[in-house]
Amino acid sequence: MAILVDKNSKVLVQGITGGAGTFHTERMIAYGTNIVGGVTPGKGGQTVAERPVFDTVEECIEQTGADVSVIFLPAHFVKEAAIEAIRAGIRFLVVIPEHIPIHDMLYVREEAVKHGTTVIGGNTAGIITPGEANLGIMPDIAFKPGRVGTVSRSGSITYYVADTLTRTDYGQSTCVGLGGDPVLGSTFAEILLKFEEDDKTKAVVMCGEIGGVYEEKATEAISRMKTPVLAMVGGVFAPPGKRMGHAGAIVEGKMGTAKEKLEMLADAGAHACKTFKDIPETLGRLGV
């Protein structure tokens, strides 16, 4: 078991014929990811990395049975590509590009909720279930199969956490990159609850950072979880970020400093960690 992707996932790549699309498709295949095809409108009939390319997601699904998609496309194509994937029946969608217009992501999220599709990103390094599937741009070297899940807003933090878990032999069940953009396809809370339901995941490390609202919104989920949650929040020594006018303060409440976020998470029952090496120490103490 794992969450969201495993070796049985049939993965398609949207934007497979582009430079990054082709490069990472080959990497993902080399890892053993079950890439079944790709989509680039107008390039149907071509082949990339021995995988067939289609004009539409619908056709790709018809022909290959794909159920998961990874998007490698310029940011301004993401909205339509994501909506296409969601409507065509993709159940899990990974949005790699960064700088996606915020309004576009609101449309994508609305469509995703309507169809019950899980979306991660934009600006995510992707997701990996070690030994089974690696979707996105994450470096294989950091990961090995194991029993701790991770979810992080930052790609590099994901790598460091995984690296630490690999070195200490905990390994990872699944590592999820939530994404670095201001509006994300999924929230911490949603991913945490998926880990909660996964038998293989004995603990979850969540890594947030200063700014945004998704850490605060995770507290309710954490307080309900039986699976232990370890929490890191970057930016404790960073100067406070900027506010989005009065309206931002009214809608999102107090500016979440890293310290406050960490306190809120700890109050909800998460185990706060300062540096990566606190993670195996905490896991050991918890008997994971």
Place this chain on the structure above:
Amino acid sequence: MAILVDKNSKVLVQGITGGAGTFHTERMIAYGTNIVGGVTPGKGGQTVAERPVFDTVEECIEQTGADVSVIFLPAHFVKEAAIEAIRAGIRFLVVIPEHIPIHDMLYVREEAVKHGTTVIGGNTAGIITPGEANLGIMPDIAFKPGRVGTVSRSGSITYYVADTLTRTDYGQSTCVGLGGDPVLGSTFAEILLKFEEDDKTKAVVMCGEIGGVYEEKATEAISRMKTPVLAMVGGVFAPPGKRMGHAGAIVEGKMGTAKEKLEMLADAGAHACKTFKDIPETLGRLGV
């Protein structure tokens, strides 16, 4: 019992300060209809027929508890007024004006379905539950309380049918004007099924006419109903109407002549009537 409106309905009039709005508000009140207020944006605070006028439906509902609305407004204001009423929680909406843009009515219908609101019209004479409430422009003289429901696309046909039922002492439970516009807030099938659930209604007279698709779509409902349905369709001797291009034929199938419509309704179990006097004869034969 009755359907859709009765003496407990709290009715508001949208466009109450306009000429037709004021005239018919006074008529409806004279009939005993429980008109509780009116809405005209910008005219909040005024009084019409001793009823308070508000700027928004929301406020009118807050202050008066209105649950039903009748719209007397120029056609191009109907879309927004109807959506306002539906969102504010009106459960039944009567759209009197004719010549409402078709696309507007599609928006209204979508909103109505989403909120579970019943809409009749546009271009309807309204609805009357004799002795309890008269919403719209129907002439009181034709009606008296009784046990037969009617639903018709045409106002004048409604009056003639009611007149016939009044003269023969059947009377009417509720008479519904479906409306004469090409796209209507409700279908025959939907109104018929409401009559089916009404204890007081012992039979229903439905009056369709040449053109359109709502008669054909009623057959399934009729075949499921226990309450007997009598059907008239106008235009048996009219020249066939115009088709909406090839697309119309493809989407809506064969052109429904009055004769074909009547046959389809009869096949579904409706009792076909040619002239109004066939109605009491049929009711008598059915023992209603």
Place this chain on the structure above:
Amino acid sequence: MRLYEFEGKQLFKKAGIPVAEGQLAASAEEAYDVVARLEQPVALKAQVLTGGRGKAGGIRLVDGANEARTEATELFGLTIKGFPVRKLLIEPKFSVKQEYYLGVTIDRANYKLVVIGSGEGGVDIEETAEKSPEKIVRKTFSIGEPMYTFDALAIARKIGIPQDLGKKAAAIIVSLFKLFKQYDAKLVEINPLVLTDEHELMAADSRVSLDDDAVFRHPELADLGIEKRHEEGEMTPREQQATEWGIPYLDLDGTIGMFPGGAGFGIMGNDFIHYYGGKPANFMDSGGGPKPERIAKMLVLLDENPNVKAIFGARFGGISRCDDFAKGVIMFLKDHGLSKPMVMRMTGNMWQEGVKIFEEAKEAEPELFKHIEFHGIETPIEEISKRAVELAREGGN
């Protein structure tokens, strides 16, 4: 409101849908001039607001200007399903490798927009739809929903557009859908969408019907010279008169002048006359809440029609008021006078006021009312219908 082919193509062009560069001619000489300038084979296409133009000989392929003049002269002499040909659209001839069908319309029963496509376009598309429904591709949309390129690509693929033209076809489909919404259309069709020997896609014909009730919010149409027009074929003089007066009116071949209230009973009343053995001389609709002047004009149309032997009048006041109705009848009686026997029934909103107006007028000038048999709610409408048939028979003798 149906548009002419050339008007629809103007909208297509604005929307980025490829069409041939066409020119209009309003006379055979103009056609000659256009073709002489073009110096290439062209199609002369009669512009009429009806289908079946091709089968009626409304399209002519010509190679030169002289031939164009000859054929155009013939075309301007044609009347297609009642529509006289007044304009020709002249387009360069093109080769046809394949014909597709594309259309957008409203599915009224399901309250959706429907996009329809087929790989077998042309005049027999309805037959295809009936006999081989699998050759018709449909996709429905809610009114508020956008069409995306991927929706259109899927349609293009399913109707067999060549893969390398998929994106171009998708752009056409998306544009057609946007155009449908932008102009409050009831129907837009490209039939056929042609694949030429040069491997280009082109809209070879246009059919666009807009919602009359929404034209008010599209002043940009008037800028293109597209305005409300009468869409019927040729009218009788009486129909023209009625149209000028704003009264929906249609001549029929019977003897009973129909003077009913409301469109609903306007249609059903005609059936009643048939049931009792008579034949109506017309259809007529008073429109909602007619003023006395309009009522009077309706009666003028009937009284002056030599085919009319008797008049059947019915008014059940709803949005219309019996007092206005009575005033209109009296206006007619005073200003014009009634020369035919007439039986009428009046009831509904304001009937007391209406009856009072009648009675007072009749008391003052009884001779005006000598041809009128007046009834109220006490007489069933069937009796009135029967009586009208009798009166027409008597009058016919």
Place this chain on the structure above:
Amino acid sequence: MRLYEFEGKQLFKKAGIPVAEGQLAASAEEAYDVVARLEQPVALKAQVLTGGRGKAGGIRLVDGANEARTEATELFGLTIKGFPVRKLLIEPKFSVKQEYYLGVTIDRANYKLVVIGSGEGGVDIEETAEKSPEKIVRKTFSIGEPMYTFDALAIARKIGIPQDLGKKAAAIIVSLFKLFKQYDAKLVEINPLVLTDEHELMAADSRVSLDDDAVFRHPELADLGIEKRHEEGEMTPREQQATEWGIPYLDLDGTIGMFPGGAGFGIMGNDFIHYYGGKPANFMDSGGGPKPERIAKMLVLLDENPNVKAIFGARFGGISRCDDFAKGVIMFLKDHGLSKPMVMRMTGNMWQEGVKIFEEAKEAEPELFKHIEFHGIETPIEEISKRAVELAREGGN
């Protein structure tokens, strides 16, 4: 991308939201000229991309041109929260009977647009929101959902706009909401919306923040002279240099030059240095997939910073590649040379290639690498952080 007040008001005006007729002045003389022409009392308003302008003395009311010159001279000497005043907006003075607040923004946690209104506008709106939440009216919308006049009328009523101005206020609210969507805004605020003694509503200030990532689809903004700009206050020379090179960079007051990969560890790495007793000299982000040239420039910024005693390097290749990273470091070493001690760790995508490039270069020119302590995945990043703190202490001696 935050707009200046006068730019926001340009958008307001285009959208039909009433604003005062303002004029810009870029010098005290221009201010003098404008006020001399206007011949009426005016407000001189410093144009800066930050809040708190009023409290910082950035708004001056003056009655005549001479006074305007004096006050403008003062204003042009001000720096408000790091932003020097370069332009003044000059508007006729108006009376204020009541101040309202209107704003639209994104509720990121719930993925909705939120319209906010209050009957108590002005600078203390956040305090109002906290202490008297009942005085704040909110209405949420899905991104695809239109705002109707009735929605806006309800907001106007609830914030206490006088009934007879309800429709005008509603039009302003609807326009503000449309503007928010039309320009891909993150925030639009009218604070305050003023009710004048003349019983008129007017937007007395504007605050508009647009989504940088969506500016590409609004070329119409450039037509208005609105373009991407640096939104921070005054920059240090090094920050200016970094900005020119397109590198997100911020000077801090420590001694350790931070050369991390990725924004995420860029932030957390700074925490680590603190945890081990050091202080970073900067923030820096390489951006996704940096090319060697950019890597080299990042190092130049650090090496040339006299405050930097040691450099902390970390690269975990993801979208970025270790081979490009290694090439960049070597480019820097060859073209510029490293004068500070540096400890670094490199692993992730293409690490084998990166290590190979390093080793070959080091073998060829070992002296270039003398200040570098190089680590791979075998060394935890905490050790690297500790070592950087040690090196900085040693260097600081």
